[in-house]
Amino acid sequence: MKCLCGKIKTTRLFQSGLFDVIKCSSCGQVRIETRDGAKRTGYYEEEDVKFYLSHQEMFRRLFGNLLRFIHRYAPSGTLMDIGAGVGLLLDEARNMGYRVIGFEPSKASVKAAKKYFGIELIPREFHKTLKNMNSNIDIVVINHVLEHLKNPKEIIGLCAETLSDTGVLVIGVPNFNSFMRWMKQGKWQSLIPAQHRWQFTLASLDELVLPHGFRRIAVSYENHDRSMHYWWKKPIYAALDRIALVTGHAEAMVVIYKKI
Numbered sequence: 001m002k003c004l005c006g007k008i009k010t011t012r013l014f015q016s017g018l019f020d021v022i023k024c025s026s027c028g029q030v031r032i033e034t035r036d037g038a039k040r041t042g043y044y045e046e047e048d049v050k051f052y053l054s055h056q057e058m059f060r061r062l063f064g065n066l067l068r069f070i071h072r073y074a075p076s077g078t079l080m081d082i083g084a085g086v087g088l089l090l091d092e093a094r095n096m097g098y099r100v101i102g103f104e105p106s107k108a109s110v111k112a113a114k115k116y117f118g119i120e121l122i123p124r125e126f127h128k129t130l131k132n133m134n135s136n137i138d139i140v141v142i143n144h145v146l147e148h149l150k151n152p153k154e155i156i157g158l159c160a161e162t163l164s165d166t167g168v169l170v171i172g173v174p175n176f177n178s179f180m181r182w183m184k185q186g187k188w189q190s191l192i193p194a195q196h197r198w199q200f201t202l203a204s205l206d207e208l209v210l211p212h213g214f215r216r217i218a219v220s221y222e223n224h225d226r227s228m229h230y231w232w233k234k235p236i237y238a239a240l241d242r243i244a245l246v247t248g249h250a251e252a253m254v255v256i257y258k259k260i
């Protein structure tokens with residue numbers, strides 16, 4: 001497998017079960033490769049849909065925060081969600097006054113979005129459809145999707161074509177440069193090697209996105225919920241999380257890019 005930069009030479013960072021986490025020797029992009037017998041998992045199945053529906057309040061809160069962040073830079077227009085899941089983010093966006101469009105290849109998710117929220121998602125992989133779309137989208141959201149894709153470069157290129165001249169691209173990914181990843185390596189909660197093909201840092205995300213005619217205008221960091229930890233660990237995590245947020249080492253990040 002080649003890196004996004006086209007080079008092949010790599011360094012192995014660490015192992016996680018049947019997966020190897022490796023880094024491109026040329027550009028530093030991190031990717032996850034499978035060993036013999038390792039299986040990657042695909043799109044959302046019925047049980048994932050159930051999880052989203054039963055944890056709806058939590059996801060609505062998360063997506064609400066994300067949308068308020070987006071709203072500061074793009075307060076109106078058409079918002080397109082790539083990998084829309086069961087449509088919770090779009091439902092929240094619609095409540096805030098945005099026009100919404102979403103792509104979702106999982107049949108179970110598309111059905112649920114229609115049934116529970118009355119949202120008609122486009123039931124296809126977006127890169128097969130985007131090619132015929134007009135360049136009039138104001139906001140494209142790729143939230144925790146990019147790291148799953150075989151060819152993220154192609155998707156970013158298509159997003160650039162689809163966005164209007166003043167459009168913004170919003171990307172949410174796990175932060176490979178986080179304290180928790182440094183501490184936990186192969187056991188890091190957001191590594192999810194069976195699903196994630198790529199892992200990004202702010203620098204590697206910039207390297208992927210900026211050549212497509214974007215500039216970075218905002219970054220927001222977030223940590224995971226720590227309520228499941230032992231009571232004696234909580235103050236340690238609270239201190240670490242606070243430092244992580246201000247230094248850019250929290251577990252996930254949302255980055256907003258604007259067309260040049």
Ligand SMILES: [Zn+2]
Binds near residue numbers: 005007024028029
């Ligand atoms: Zn590379």
